[in-house]
Amino acid sequence: MAPRLRGIKEISSERAPAPPQAHAVPSGVAASLRGVTRSFGFRKVLGGLDLDIAAGEFVALIGRSGSGKSTLLRALAGLDQEVTGSIAAPGPVSVAFQEPRLVPWKRVLANVALGLRAADPVSVARTALREVGLAERESAWPLTLSGGEAQRASLARALVREPRLLLLDEPFSALDALTRITIHRLVLSLWERHRPAVLLVTHDVDEALALADRVLVLGDGRIAHQAPITLPRPRDRDHPALSALRLRLLTELGVPADSTQLTPVTFRSGMPSRIPWAPPRSELRGPTD
């Protein structure tokens, strides 16, 4: 498929010519954002954000709830018509959402094949299902799948399009801990085989540390901090370099150093603290939560 530039205004239309505001993208870049801004009412969620994602790079984006992580992902996916600035994402872009969002009236196989422009969509979809280990569930109705199975189907649906950029919007957050580990491994192996660039939005620092080549912290509407991770995978979460980085990232996220022994740390999403005397650590959850 020929790379195409997608600008904000035209993002919904495949036939639209490249709009003038999409900037030139160097080759080897899967996504490039310049001056991306988005406000909801008076609240500016993204304020002139710049970001490049290299082809084949696995990037994790973390940030406090409400920091605009999902807004950024939706902008890249072309789901936000109100965003301004310049976004270029040449080539196919796929998304796996937090809830798997399978179309309930289509069987698993038909879900994966939906909208697929291949000579034989069904057999391509079947191969993808085999890859995520869901081959025997191809004729199941989505409502009968377990959470992990549904998320696998959703991954297959995203991957079957051979994306150059794969957007993952907290796809693991609703899974139980064991399933999450399995799916982490699956995502890594799929990524290693197909090598799309990945942008993983997550609220889980440890997840970002385990998977990503580069961790971005979103703060004040921009990339406030970024840290490359060169350790080979699979990674030992107690590796000293990761522990140091964890502390650093948590500090960037506004969690005071003295409260970080509560790891693993996840951030409650969607609910801002209303307690005036509670410091940011009020958003901390213990491991059993």
Added chain:
Amino acid sequence: MLVPTPARTAPAGTGSHGFAAAFGGPGLVVADDAAAAGGRQPAGRRFTGQGWLRLISPVVAVGLWQAASSTGLLPASKLGSPASIVHTAYNLIVADSPTYGTLQSSLLVSCERWAMGFAAGVVAGVFLGVISGLSRAGETILDPIMQALRSVPLLGLIPLFIVWFGIGELPKVLFVTLAATFLMYIETFAGIRNVDRKLAEVGHVLGLRRSEMLRHIVLPGALPQVLTGLRLSLVASLLALVVGEQINASAGLGFMITQAEQFLQTSVIMVALIVYAILGLLADALVRLLERKALVWRRGFVE
């Protein structure tokens, strides 16, 4: 594990006016699939497995009625006994009586009116609902008119219909059509507008063209509510039929009723009413069957 159904269920208040409810029959057996198909919890659900218990009170009621008739407490001129109703029905159907075939021919005429009117109403309602649902312009133009017309009481239209269309078949059929049209319109329109936005986003991300979006996401997403509309409008159109048929009819169940009224044949009236009720139950069961086939994905298990 069942993920919460993203599909729409009918808004509160639009469901469960089935004929079971309207006619107080042993309303039960048919209600069983409603939860699976329509997401509603029928009142009789708790009695699954001991449904025969629910037959006790209707049977006792009919027994008391028969006793009242037999002892003369309930004069036959007001209401015939159950036995006489069964006898009347027999005479209206079976060949060796002077009224042979009256019920069959009346039923045929009524069903023809109902079917024609209902089919036209469904087509019109779905068509208008799709236009309103899919386009803002369509909504702006059509919806105010439909909402305004909907609030006109249908019964009040009868005199006008007689003036406009005379006393032939046309006003009766149109009356049925109107009753079905508005409900189908409302449910279709709402069904389309209630399609999960998140699924529309999926379609967008998957690069579906507009026609594919309609075929794979929007119309199947609206289907449950359209089927709810189908059931509601079946009931409404049957009521319209009952009323419409009694205006200057020369054939049909309504004619049977007006004829019987003149000769104080309450048993014949009762037979006609029971036939109406059976029609309603059958139609409702038919749509339920349709729902079960069309919405198999909701039941969770492969057919």
